[in-house]
Amino acid sequence: MGKLLIVDDDQNLLDLLQMRLESEGHEVIATAREEEAIEAAKDQIFDLSIVDLQLAHLNGISLMNDLHLIQPEMPVIILTGYGSIESAVEAMRKGAFNYLTKPFEPEDLLLQVERALENRRLTSEVKRLEGLLEERYGFDQIVARSQKMQKVLEMVSQIARTDSTVYIHGESGTGKELIAKAIHLGSERKSKSFVAINCAALPEPLLESKLFGHEKGAFTGAVKSSKGLFAQAHEGTIFLDEIGDMSLPIQAKLLRVLQERQFYPVGSETLVEVDVRVLVATNKDLENQVKQGLFREDLFYRIHVIPIYLPPLRERKEDIPLLVEHFLKKFNQQMKKEVRGLTPEAMQKLMLYDWPGNIRELENVIEFAVALSPNELISDNLILQTKEKAISQEPLKPLKEAKEAYEKTYLINLLQICHGNVSQAAKMAGKYRADFYDLLKKHGLKSEDFKKPS
C-alpha cells in the first residue's frame, strides 16, 4: 500500500483512477490542478505519483521536474496519449519511472504501480543515486548534475588548457575554489604548483610581501628574504581569492605583473620574471566596486578575460541529492559511520530550503547530521534544526508553546547524542535523573526509542 499523487486534467479519468487505486488499498490524492499537486508535494510525502503528459497549463514532464525538485526520489509514472512515443522517451530520459499509453487496461496500471512501489521499497534512494552518480561529469570531486553546472564544467574543460586569466565569481560557498583547482588540474601546468591566497585575510603590507616576496631587511621583522607566492607559482598557477579586497596600491603592482609578467620584490631592485597562470575569484560585484573607485578599471578588464559564474545552490536544486550522496560518502569515511541516506521527509526539507550559504552550508548540515544520526537513515529532525524558522512559513507561536517545542527538540537531540542513555542525558542537561524522567514523560518521549540498534 502506498500514498499516491495523481494529476490529470481529465476529471473522469481522474475519478476512475482514484477509485481503482483506492479499492486496492492505496491512499490517493487526486487533482486536476498543477499548483495543487505542488502544494501537496510540499507538505506530505508520496510514494509515487502519476502525471498526465498533457495538463491544462503545464507539460507533464515539467510538472514532474517540479515535483522532483521537492521530492527527488519519488517515482513518477507519466500517462501519454496514443502516438506520443517521443514524449514518452523524453519523460524517461528526464527521470520518469515509466510511462503508460492511454487508453490502458486497469491491470497494466496496477502492475506499473506495484512495480514502482516495490522498486521504491527495495532500492532505497541510495541505489537510484548510485546510478545517477555514475552519470556524473568527468571531474572527480565536483558534483554537477544541473544544466547550469554542466555548462560550467564544459567551459572549464575548454579553457583549462589555455593560459588565459579566469575570473570566477559567485556567492560565498558556491565552489569557486574547487573550480579554480579543477582548472589547474585540467591544464598542462598540473604537475607544477597551485598556489592559493585569500587577499582579504592579510593587511596590505603583509599581502604585498607575501605575493611578491621581500629582501632581507626590507622592513622591520624581515630577517630573512622571502621568495613570495608569485615566484613559488612559477610555471604553475596562482589563485587570488577574494580579489575584490585587494588594496589599490597592490592592484597597481598586480596590473604590472599581469601585463609584463615581472615585478620587484619588496625592497629589492632585481626584477623577477615569472611564467604564471592567474585565476581570480570574488563574491563581490566588482563592476560596482569599479564604479565606486575601489577597484581599478584597467585591472578589472585585465582579469575579466574568461568569466565563469557559479550559480547559487537555490537555482540548481537538482544538484542537492547528488551533493548529499557525495558528502555522505565523505563524512562516513571520515567518521567511520555507515549512514546510508536520508528519509524522504529529511530530503524534502533539504529541497525546500533556500541555502543562503550554498554548498558549504549543505556540507555542514550533512556533517552535523552524520555525526549525530543514530540510525542508518538520517531523519528530518536532524536536518536544519537550528534554521527551522527559515523553512516553515508558519506564524510565530506564543512563547509558552515555542518554549515547549524547543524543549522537546532539545530532548530529542540530547537522547540521540546519548543513544537513549538517561543518566548521561540528564547529566548533560544539568538535571536530576528523576526530573529528567518527568520531562520525558511530559513530552511523550521514551528513552528506549533512542537506543542504538544492536
Ligand SMILES: Nc1ncnc2c1ncn2[C@@H]1O[C@H](COP(=O)(O)OP(=O)(O)OP(=O)(O)O)[C@@H](O)[C@H]1O
Ligand atoms: N559542485 C560541488 N561538488 C562537490 N563539492 C562542492 C561543490 N561545490 C562546492 N563544493 C564544496 O563546498 C565547499 C565550499 O566550496 P568553495 O570553498 O570552493 O566555495 P567558495 O565559492 O570558494 O566559497 P567562499 O566564497 O566562501 O570562499 C567546499 O568544501 C567544496 O569542496
Ligand SMILES: [Mg+2]
Ligand atoms: Mg573560496
